[in-house]
Structures are given as C-alpha cells and as structure tokens.
Amino acid sequence: xxxxxxxxxxxxxxxxxxxxxxxxxxxxxxxxxxxxxxxxxxxxxxxxxxxxxxxxxxxxxxxxxxxxxxxxxxxxxxxxxxxxxxxxxxxxxxxxxxxxxxxxxxxxxxxxxxxxxxxxxxxxxxxxxxxxxxxxxxxxxxxxxxxxxxxxxxxxxxxxxxxxxxxxxxxxxxxxxxxxxxxxxxxxxxxxxxxxxxxxxxxxxxxxxxxxxxxxxxxxxxxxxxxxxxxxxxxxxxxxxxxxxxxxxxxxxxxxxxxxxxxxxxxxxxxxxxxxxxxxxxxxxxxxxxxxxxxxxxxxxxxxxxxxxxxxxxxxxxxxxxxxxxxxxxxxxxxxxxxxxxxxxxxxxxxxxxxxxxxxxxxxxxxxxxxxxxxxxxxxxxxxxxxxxxxxxxxxxxxxxxxxxxxxxxxxxxxxxxxxxxxxxxxxxxxxxxxxxxxxxxxxxxxxxxxxxxxxxxxxxxxxxxxxxxxxxxxxxxxxxxxxxxxxxxxxxxxxxxx
Numbered sequence: 001x002x003x004x005x006x007x008x009x010x011x012x013x014x015x016x017x018x019x020x021x022x023x024x025x026x027x028x029x030x031x032x033x034x035x036x037x038x039x040x041x042x043x044x045x046x047x048x049x050x051x052x053x054x055x056x057x058x059x060x061x062x063x064x065x066x067x068x069x070x071x072x073x074x075x076x077x078x079x080x081x082x083x084x085x086x087x088x089x090x091x092x093x094x095x096x097x098x099x100x101x102x103x104x105x106x107x108x109x110x111x112x113x114x115x116x117x118x119x120x121x122x123x124x125x126x127x128x129x130x131x132x133x134x135x136x137x138x139x140x141x142x143x144x145x146x147x148x149x150x151x152x153x154x155x156x157x158x159x160x161x162x163x164x165x166x167x168x169x170x171x172x173x174x175x176x177x178x179x180x181x182x183x184x185x186x187x188x189x190x191x192x193x194x195x196x197x198x199x200x201x202x203x204x205x206x207x208x209x210x211x212x213x214x215x216x217x218x219x220x221x222x223x224x225x226x227x228x229x230x231x232x233x234x235x236x237x238x239x240x241x242x243x244x245x246x247x248x249x250x251x252x253x254x255x256x257x258x259x260x261x262x263x264x265x266x267x268x269x270x271x272x273x274x275x276x277x278x279x280x281x282x283x284x285x286x287x288x289x290x291x292x293x294x295x296x297x298x299x300x301x302x303x304x305x306x307x308x309x310x311x312x313x314x315x316x317x318x319x320x321x322x323x324x325x326x327x328x329x330x331x332x333x334x335x336x337x338x339x340x341x342x343x344x345x346x347x348x349x350x351x352x353x354x355x356x357x358x359x360x361x362x363x364x365x366x367x368x369x370x371x372x373x374x375x376x377x378x379x380x381x382x383x384x385x386x387x388x389x390x391x392x393x394x395x396x397x398x399x400x401x402x403x404x405x406x407x408x409x410x411x412x413x414x415x416x417x418x419x420x421x422x423x424x425x426x427x428x429x430x431x432x433x434x435x436x437x438x439x440x441x442x443x444x445x446x447x448x449x450x451x452x453x454x455x456x457x458x459x460x461x462x463x464x465x466x467x468x469x470x471x472x473x474x475x476x477x478x479x480x481x482x483x484x485x486x487x488x489x490x491x492x493x494x495x496x497x498x499x
Contacts, residue, residue, distance in 0.1 A: 017210035086111025095175035343387035347498035
C-alpha cells in the first residue's frame with residue numbers, strides 16, 4: 001500500500017504553481033516572439049516604404065540629367081553613357097542597381113560588370129502602376145529583382161520615350177548584405193541575451209508569485225488528505241498530477257467513503273430493527289410460557305397435586321434456562337461486536353480441550369441418540385496459541401449446532417489435522433445439511449437455515465455461529481463451511497501452533 005503523496009513532496013515540475021508559471025511564461029514568450037516578428041516586419045516594410053517614397057522620382061531625375069538619350073530611336077543602347085551613369089550612381093549610393101528595359105520587359109542593358117542575372121525579363125505591371133500614379137499608389141510597391149527572383153524589391157522607374165524604361169532597384173545586393181551583417185552584429189546578440197535574461201527573471205518571479213497565490217490550495221489539499229488518512233484510507237495507486245489532481249482524488253475518495261458509511265448506517269438500522277423484532281420474539285415465547293404456567297399454579301394452587309406442581313415448575317425452569325441462555329448469547333455477541341473482548345493467548349494442548357468438551361456433551365448426545373466422537377488424529381498432542389476459554393466456546397457452539405440439526409442415528413466427528421504452522425479443526429456431522437445458496441448467510445445473527453420442524457427443539461436463538469465467527473476473527477482465523485442437503489455439514493477453522 002502506497003501512502004498518499006503530499007503536495008509538498010511532489011516533484012518540482014508537477015507542482016501547480018510551477019505549471020501555471022511555465023504555461024504563463026510560454027504564452028508570454030510566444031507573444032514576445034510574435035510581437036518581435038511583427039515589429040521586424042513592420043520595420044522592414046517601413047524601411048522599404050521610406051526608401052521608395054524618398055526615391056520615387058530618382059529614375060526620372062537620372063533620365064532628365066543625361067547629356068544624351070540612353071536608348072537611341074532605333075533602340076540601340078549607349079553603353080558608354082550607361083557605364084558612366086552607373087559609376088556615378090554607385091559612388092553616390094552603392095545600393096542602387098540600374099537596368100534598361102525595352103517595351104516588352106526584356107532587360108537590354110545594365111552596368112553590373114561580371115554579374116549574371118537570374119531574370120531576363122521584368123514584369124511591367126508594377127512599373128506602369130507607379131508611372132501612372134506615382135503619388136497615389138500605396139507604397140511600398142515591389143517589382144521584380146533581376147538578381148533575386150524569389151523576392152521583390154522597391155524600385156524607381158522612368159520612361160525612355162517609346163523605346164523602353166529606366167529601371168532602378170533601390171535596395172540591391174549590397175544593401176541586403178549590409179542588412180545580413182547587421183543581423184549578425186553584437187547588437188543583435190546583446191538584444192537576444194537581454195531577452196533571455198528577462199525571460200529567466202520573469203520565470204523566477206512567476207514561480208514565486210504563483211507559489212504564494214496557490215499556497216491556500218496546497219494547505220486545503222493537505223488538510224483533506226490528512227482527514228482522509230485519519231479515516232484510514234490509503235491509496236494503493238497514488239494520483240499522478242498536481243495539487244488539484246490530488247485534491248480531486250481525495251475528495252472523490254471521501255465521497256465514496258461517505259456513501260459507503262451511509263450505506264452501512266442504513267444496513268445497521270435495518271439490522272437494528274431486525275434485532276429488536278427477533279429479540280422481542282425470542283423473549284416473548286419463553287416469557288409467555290413462564291407466565292402461563294405460573295398463573296396456572298396460582299389459580300389452581302389447591303387443586304394441583306404435588307407431581308403436577310413439580311412438572312409445571314420444571315417447565316418454568318426450562319424456559320428460564322432457555323431465556324437465560326438467549327440473553328447470555330446476545331450479551332456475549334454484543335461484547336464481541338463492540339470489541340470489548342480481547343483474547344488472552346496462551347499455549348495449550350488442543351486435544352485435551354477437545355476431549356473435555358466431548359465428554360461434557362456425551363450425555364446430551366446419547367439423549368439425542370447421536371454418536372459424538374473424536375477421530376484418531378484428535379489424539380495429536382500439538383500445542384496451539386489461543387484463548388482456551390474462547391476456543392472452548394467455539395467448540396461448544398459448533399457441537400450445539402451439530403446436535404440440533406443431526407437426527408437420531410446420526411454422528412458427529414471432531415478431527416485435528418496439523419498443516420504447517422497451523423492446526424486445522426474440523427467438526428462434521430451427518431445432519432440434514434443446507435442448500436448452497438444458504439451458506440453465505442449461516443454466520444448472520446438470528447439466521448437459521450432449516451425450518452423449526454427439521455431441527456431438534458432446544459434453546460437456540462440463532463446467535464451461536466455468529467459468536468463463533470467473531471471469536472475466530474479475534475484469533476485471525478476464518479471459519480469455513482461445506483454443506484449439502486441431506487449430506488451433512490462440515491465446519492473448519494485453523495489455529496496457530498505454539499512454538
């Protein structure tokens with residue numbers, strides 16, 4: 001049996017306040033990461049918008065300030081002029097990349113020496129959109145980047161008459177390289193380190209704060225568990241979880257225990273009512289007989305002969321004896337049920353006790369014409385460790401029961417069989433027996449398996465076997481019964497052998 005876990009003994013990561021802190025911290029970290037991602041995205045788009053808005057007329061300015069057209073009327077590129085223009089632009093802003101595009105979107109020239117382009121054509125739709133409404137278009141407006149086909153880029157564009165377009169990429173490869181270097185800089189590492197430090201501080205603060213807030217819950221859980229332990233409830237399979245799980249388990253166990261106690265109270269009330277009814281019947285019968293014979297002696301005192309008066313008094317005495325035995329059995333059973341009887345254990349020879357008890361019942365057995373005998377094994381001189389007076393009471397009740405239900409000509413045999421550290425005692429008869437469905441009720445008080453017509457008359461109140469069961473329970477033993485109709489009955493119980 002495993003003891004119920006205490007909230008204070010739970011592993012650190014199973015405690016409620018640690019779990020709450022972990023979940024809260026995870027939510028905060030996810031929110032911070034989402035906010036950081038949104039901030040970076042916003043900053044990136046703002047940077048693109050600012051760059052494009054500041055340079056939206058750059059291409060047109062370049063075209064207007066060239067000494068001669070970049071494309072001739074025949075569509076020929078002035079390569080010398082393109083290289084000179086690109087050199088001046090890159091000296092001013094290395095992030096700029098200049099392309100000449102024809103009216104079909106094909107790149108016809110650029111000033112990037114030794115660079116192979118990933119695209120040969122540029123989508124003209126965003127270019128025309130910016131040309132048609134340069135100040136009303138929502139920025140940033142991204143166009144194709146000839147060197148990076150997977151990502152768009154901000155641009156500036158100007159028409160070259162009917163021959164094509166001057167297409168200026170505002171954030172070329174040089175600008176992207178600088179952005180990547182910035183991401184790997186010590187500033188970013190310091191920012192990440194500061195965020196991790198903030199997370200650690202927040203984790204400690206959350207654990208301490210949640211620990212203070214959940215302290216009443218832990219105290220309540222311990223109080224419920226302590227109450228459960230006082231009630232003797234120990235869980236063989238401790239609950240796995242935090243304080244709420246432990247509290248829920250303890251409350252569920254208490255609910256089950258209370259329901260069980262209510263059921264026991266109902267059964268006790270039913271037994272009490274049944275006891276009062278049976279006791280009233282058992283006491284009323286002998287008292288009525290006693291009263292009848294006493295009244296007869298009083299009314300016909302002078303008319304009764306000495307023999308008749310003696311017969312009446314003997315009947316009264318017999319009923320008084322029966323009444324005394326029933327009251328004695330009831331009193332003895334009540335003491336056993338209340339735990340007021342404690343066995344005085346000692347070592348004694350069981351065979352000698354059996355011999356004495358059978359000798360005491362020999363006369364009664366002869367009157368009933370029943371053979372009462374000990375088997376050959378009953379001469380075993382093994383010592384047992386028990387209360388001799390209580391075991392004698394067990395044997396007397398079992399023999400009384402056997403005599404009551406064994407008809408004339410039957411037999412009762414008592415046997416001892418050593419088995420390891422125990423000695424098994426058997427009392428078997430050749431009586432009327434009982435049906436299998438009656439066996440579970442044999443040891444209930446006031447329950448009798450047979451009709452009164454099939455049992456021998458005698459002072460039985462149906463308490464004898466109940467007393468036997470209680471006495472053997474005090475010795476840590478169990479009474480077992482085997483019986484069948486018209487096949488007799490056998491009772492077995494075991495006692496510890498004395499060392």
